[in-house]
Structures are given as C-alpha cells and as structure tokens.
Amino acid sequence: MVVTPSRVIPVEKAERRPRRRRAHWTQVAAYVLLALGAVLMLFPFVWMLLSSFKEAREVLSPGFWPKQMTLVNYIEVITRTSFPRWFLNSLIVATATTASVLFLCSMVGYVLARLRFPGRTLIFVLILSTLMIPTEMLVIPWYVISSRFGWINTYWGLIFPGLIPGFGVFLMRQFFQTLPGDLFDAARIDGVSEPGLFFRIGLPLVGPGLAALGIFSFIGNWNAYLWPLIAGQSPSMRTVPVGISLFSGEAGAAWHLIMAASSLAIIPVLLVFVLLQRQIIEGVVLTGLKG
Amino acid sequence: MTSRTAHRRKGLSLTQREAIWAYVFLALPLFFFLAVRFWPAIQSFRLSLYTWHVDPARRTFIGLDYYREMFASPVFHQALKNTLLYAVVTVPASIALGLAVALLLQSITWGRGLFRAIYFAPYITPAVGIAWVWGWMYNQNFGLFNRLILAWWDFAERIGAEWLIIQPQAFLRNPSTALYAVAAVVVWQQLGFQVVIFLAGLQGISRSYYEAAMIDGANRWQIFRHITLPLLNPVMVFAVIITTINVLQLFDQIVNINFTDQGGPLNRTLSLALYMFNEAFGRARVGYAAAITVVLFLMILIITLIQLRITQRRVEY
Numbered sequence: 001m002v003v004t005p006s007r008v009i010p011v012e013k014a015e016r017r018p019r020r021r022r023a024h025w026t027q028v029a030a031y032v033l034l035a036l037g038a039v040l041m042l043f044p045f046v047w048m049l050l051s052s053f054k055e056a057r058e059v060l061s062p063g064f065w066p067k068q069m070t071l072v073n074y075i076e077v078i079t080r081t082s083f084p085r086w087f088l089n090s091l092i093v094a095t096a097t098t099a100s101v102l103f104l105c106s107m108v109g110y111v112l113a114r115l116r117f118p119g120r121t122l123i124f125v126l127i128l129s130t131l132m133i134p135t136e137m138l139v140i141p142w143y144v145i146s147s148r149f150g151w152i153n154t155y156w157g158l159i160f161p162g163l164i165p166g167f168g169v170f171l172m173r174q175f176f177q178t179l180p181g182d183l184f185d186a187a188r189i190d191g192v193s194e195p196g197l198f199f200r201i202g203l204p205l206v207g208p209g210l211a212a213l214g215i216f217s218f219i220g221n222w223n224a225y226l227w228p229l230i231a232g233q234s235p236s237m238r239t240v241p242v243g244i245s246l247f248s249g250e251a252g253a254a255w256h257l258i259m260a261a262s263s264l265a266i267i268p269v270l271l272v273f274v275l276l277q278r279q280i281i282e283g284v285v286l287t288g289l290k291g
Numbered sequence: 292m293t294s295r296t297a298h299r300r301k302g303l304s305l306t307q308r309e310a311i312w313a314y315v316f317l318a319l320p321l322f323f324f325l326a327v328r329f330w331p332a333i334q335s336f337r338l339s340l341y342t343w344h345v346d347p348a349r350r351t352f353i354g355l356d357y358y359r360e361m362f363a364s365p366v367f368h369q370a371l372k373n374t375l376l377y378a379v380v381t382v383p384a385s386i387a388l389g390l391a392v393a394l395l396l397q398s399i400t401w402g403r404g405l406f407r408a409i410y411f412a413p414y415i416t417p418a419v420g421i422a423w424v425w426g427w428m429y430n431q432n433f434g435l436f437n438r439l440i441l442a443w444w445d446f447a448e449r450i451g452a453e454w455l456i457i458q459p460q461a462f463l464r465n466p467s468t469a470l471y472a473v474a475a476v477v478v479w480q481q482l483g484f485q486v487v488i489f490l491a492g493l494q495g496i497s498r499s500y501y502e503a504a505m506i507d508g509a510n511r512w513q514i515f516r517h518i519t520l521p522l523l524n525p526v527m528v529f530a531v532i533i534t535t536i537n538v539l540q541l542f543d544q545i546v547n548i549n550f551t552d553q554g555g556p557l558n559r560t561l562s563l564a565l566y567m568f569n570e571a572f573g574r575a576r577v578g579y580a581a582a583i584t585v586v587l588f589l590m591i592l593i594i595t596l597i598q599l600r601i602t603q604r605r606v607e608y
Binding site: 026027030031033034037038040041042044045047048051059060062104107108110111115116117118120123126127130132133134135136137138139140141142143144145147160161163164166169188194195198219222223225226230240241242244245248249252255258259261262263265266269270273274277280281284285 | 305306308309310312313314316317319320321323324327328329330331332334335338345392395396398399400402404406407408409410411412413415416417418419420421423424425427428430432433435438441479482483484487488491536539540542543546547550551563564567568571572577580581583584585587588591592595
C-alpha cells in the first residue's frame with residue numbers, strides 16, 4: 001500500500017485522542033464477551049458439582065442450588081463401587097506408562113538427534129509414520145495378542161501399547177536438536193562414554209521437554225478409554241474412566257450418583273491442571289508448534 | 292586424544308563406535324515400534340481379508356468380501372456420513388471460535404492467563420466424565436437446557452408474548468438433533484486447544500507488521516484480513532489437521548453421552564470408531580471390524596498427505 005506522508009501525519013494526529021477512547025471501549029467489550037464465554041466453559045463443571053451434592057429426589061427438582069449440601073452420593077459411589085481400586089489402577093497405569101515414555105522417548109530422541117549412523121533418516125521416518133495409524137486400527141490385533149498371552153485384565157496388558165508413543169520421540173528429538181553439538185563433541189573427547197553423554201550431558205538439558213511430555217503422557221493415559229475398556233473390564237482391573245462409565249451405565253437414571261461419579265473422574269484432573277497450568281499450556285504450545 | 296587411540300587399539304573408529312551405540316540404544320524401541328505399531332497395523336489389513344477364527348489355521352481367505360459387504364451396508368454408510376459430518380461441523384466451529392477467543396485474549400491487558408486457563412480446562416478433562424455431564428444437561432425431562440427452556444416459556448407467557456415460546460427438546464433422542472448435540476460437546480472440549488495454539492501463533496507475529504499497517508492507515512479488518520490471517524496460516528493448517536484426525540476417531544463421548552442407546556437414535560450419532568468397536572467386541576465380527584479400521588486409516592492417511600502438501604508449499608510474506 002502506497003501512502004504519501006502528507007496523508008499519514010494529519011490522520012495520526014487527528015486520531016490520537018479518539019483512538020485511545022475507542023481502545024478503552026473495545027477492551028470493555030472484549031472482557032464482556034470473554035466473561036460470557038468463560039461462564040459457558042465453566043458451567044458444565046459447576047452444574048456437575050451442584051448436582052452431585054444434591055439428594056436423589058432434589059436432583060430432579062427445578063431448583064438450582066442444593067437445599068442441603070450432602071456427600072451421600074460420593075459415599076455411595078465410593079462404597080458401592082471399587083472406585084479406590086480404579087483410582088489406584090489409573091495411578092499405576094499412568095505412572096508406569098509415563099516413566100517408560102520419558103525414558104524411552106528421550107533415549108530414542110537423543111539418538112536420532114545427536115548420533116550419526118547409517119539408517120538414521122529411515123528409522124526416524126518409520127517412527128514418525130506410526131503417528132498416522134489410528135488406535136482403532138491397532139486395538140483388534142492388540143486384543144488378539146493379549147488374549148493369547150493372557151494379558152487381558154493385567155497391568156501389563158493395559159500398559160504395553162503406550163510404552164513409546166511416536167510423538168514423544170519426535171518431541172524429544174526436537175529438544176535434543178536445539179542443544180549445541182560442540183558440547184557433545186567436547187565431552188566425547190574428554191572421554192565421556194556414549195551412555196554418559198545421554199544421561200549426564202543431554203538429559204539434564206532437556207528438562208522443559210521432559211516436563212511437557214511427562215504431564216501430557218500422564219493426563220493422556222489417565223483419560224484413556226478405548227483400550228482400557230477392551231483390556232481391563234474385570235471390576236478389579238478397571239481404570240477410572242472405564243469404571244465410571246460402566247458404573248454410570250448401570251446406575252440408569254440415578255443422576256445424583258452419576259454426577260458424583262463424573263466429579264470423581266474429572267476433579268483430580270482439574271486439580272492437576274490448576275497446579276500445573278503453566279507447564280500444561282506451554283506443553284501444548286511446544287508439542288503443537290514444534291510437532 | 293588418548294581416548295581415540297584407545298578405540299583404535301580395539302579396532303573401532305569413533306564413528307563406528309557411535310553407530311554401534313546408536314543401534315544398542317535403538318534395539319528395544321525399534322522392536323517395540325515393529326511389534327506394537329507396524330505388525331498390528333499390517334495384521335489389521337490381513338484380518339480384513341479372512342473370516343475370523345481364534346486359531347489362525349482355521350481362518351479362510353475371502354478377499355475383499357468384507358469390503359463389499361461394508362460398502363453395501365446402510366449402517367456403514369450412516370457411520371461414515373456421521374463421522375464426516377462430525378468433522379465438517381466441529382472443525383470449522385472450533386477453529387472460528389478459538390480464533391475469536393484468541394484475538395479477544397490478545398486485545399486485553401489483564402487476566403489473559405486466567406481466561407486462557409478457563410477456556411483450556413475442558414480440553415484436558417476426561418471425555419468420559421464430560422459426556423455424562425452433558426448427557427445430564429441434555430436430559431429430556433430434567434436436563435438443564437429444558438429447565439431453561441421451560442423458565443423462558445413461563446417468562447414469555449407472563450409477558451404475553453406467546454410467539455417467543457420454545458418447545459422443550461429431546462436433544463439426544465431426536466434423530467435430527469442428536470448428532471449436533473454431540474458435536475456441540477466436541478466443540479466445547481476442543482475450543483481450548485485452538486485458543487492456546489492460536490494465541491501462541493499470534494504472539495509469534497512481529498509487532499512491526501501491525502505498526503507498518505497502522506502507519507499506512509489500515510483499519511482493523513484490513514489488518515486482520517491481510518496480516519493476521521496470512522501469517523497465522525501455518526498454525527491454522529496444523530490446527531485443522533490435528534482436530535480433524537481427532538474428530539475422525541470420536542469414540543469416548545458418543546459411547547457415554549447416551550449410554551443406553553450408544554450411537555443412537557437410529558444410528559444417527561454412530562461413528563466409525565464405535566461401529567468398529569461394536570462389530571469386533573460386541574458381535575465378534577473381527578474381520579469386518581478390521582476392514583472398517585482400514586477405511587479409517589486410509590481417511591487419516593489422505594488427510595495427513597494433504598497436510599504435508601500444504602505445509603511443504605511454504606508461502607513467504
């Protein structure tokens with residue numbers, strides 16, 4: 001756009017004051033719109049909590065606030081189901097998977113980023129191409145393998161498919177690539193062994209990547225539903241989502257119980273989110289824009 | 292240099308040592324990728340060509356029979372149509388809303404982090420729990436939305452404006468609204484991802500472009516249309532592709548939002564993923580279910596290839 005100076009300067013001068021006032025009003029409008037949207041985003045959570053504190057009869061009555069806050073629904077869900085066991089199962093599955101993801105993805109990421117060897121590009125492309133395979137396509141063969149080896153309703157059966165996700169390898173490779181190559185060359189000349197280069201030089205420098213990947217892996221595995229539904233249906237081997245889903249299915253129209261159950265599934269994740277909000281959001285940006 | 296001579300003595304150069312260590316590190320992970328990703332994917336292709344039996348020796352080769360059956364099946368057509376419809380509805384809606392929220396967030400000075408967290412929260416919460424909550428809000432008799440509609444009805448009657456009255460809706464039980472009711476939940480849950488991605492994208496755009504445009508006398512719309520949108524293009528492509536791939540695999544929400552009639556009413560909310568699940572684990576039609584997943588895989592493959600096409604044709608501004 002070609003603009004002659006003679007036109008620009010007066011416009012700038014003339015608009016200086018009104019523009020500031022307009023900016024003020026657009027800010028107010030932005031806050032109003034954002035607040036309305038925030039209410040819509042939060043309302044399902046609020047409604048869930050309010051319903052979960054209501055008594056069986058009251059949950060169907062038109063009132064908004066619970067007349068009397070009660071924990072009866074929570075007590076009933078926890079005593080009638082094996083919720084504590086499901087919670088433990090989810091904890092075991094998510095923790096074990098995350099430990100494996102952090103170790104193996106950073107190791108493979110390091111090797112692909114920092115070591116030179118024949119076939120490096122081919123291996124990287126192979127790993128990357130697994131991102132295109134939908135889980136739906138894998139669950140049937142996984143189920144066939146698991147039944148043959150007796151892995152159904154075992155922790156190993158729930159854990160094994162998620163040990164090394166391709167996206168984690170990709171993410172960690174990106175992180176290791178940003179480190180200066182001289183660092184590794186110097187350490188190598190000083191006689192640091194190859195495992196030492198990874199454990200002692202590389203790993204301590206990719207902390208932010210490990211944090212993002214760890215949080216994501218944990219939340220992803222905590223929320224996972226399709227494979228745990230197939231591999232862990234026995235009441236003692238359900239994870240939280242599977243347990244809540246099947247329990248709520250049996251509860252029928254007992255919405256007070258279902259809302260208490262849903263709260264039990266959602267609230268731990270929301271708490272983690274409140275605590276680790278910064279890292280989680282940065283993680284999305286990292287995995288998103290780098291990946 | 293002492294280490295180098297030491298390796299020489301063992302007969303290995305530094306590069307050879309490096310390569311050997313690389314393969315040592317990679318052995319186990321590569322075995323995993325082959326055994327838990329590639330082999331099962333190939334196995335799904337194979338299974339779709341055979342009748343199912345637990346004993347591999349008793350499976351009979353039937354070629355493309357399952358695919359023929361599938362393409363003749365009205366349920367498959369419905370599931371395919373629904374799956375594409377979910378994508379066509381939720382991807383543009385969540386992108387447009389996410390971009391709008393990101394732009395609003397960028398224009399405010401205080402509370403950006405708080406709002407961003409609120410919009411993002413649904414994205415990380417388990418879809419299973421979320422779906423039950425929404426199922427309750429959509430409930431035909433006691434759900435929140437119908438309570439609001441009834442309250443509005445009362446209000447309209449009281450002020451004597453009958454034309455304002457809205458009838459209560461059976462959102463999830465009405466075949467013509469059920470899919471959109473589910474799609475709304477998906478938009479609500481995906482929105483935060485778009486907000487975070489777009490906000491990061493917006494922050495990556497240099498201020499000097501905006502300053503230059505302001506000096507040139509461009510108005511807000513012109514700045515958005517000719518600067519923000521084109522520079523946001525790579526982020527946009529990424530968001531579209533990721534969301535599309537996620538939505539094509541929609542499963543958790545559909546199973547749980549209407550648990551007693553999963554995929555219903557009249558299969559109007561059935562997705563390919565749920566159809567596969569029912570065929571494989573409900574009816575033990577494993578080969579047929581495998582054929583469905585092959586179709587799903589091909590859809591995702593095509594979308595990914597389109598993505599590579601677009602992102603490799605980098606446009607410089």
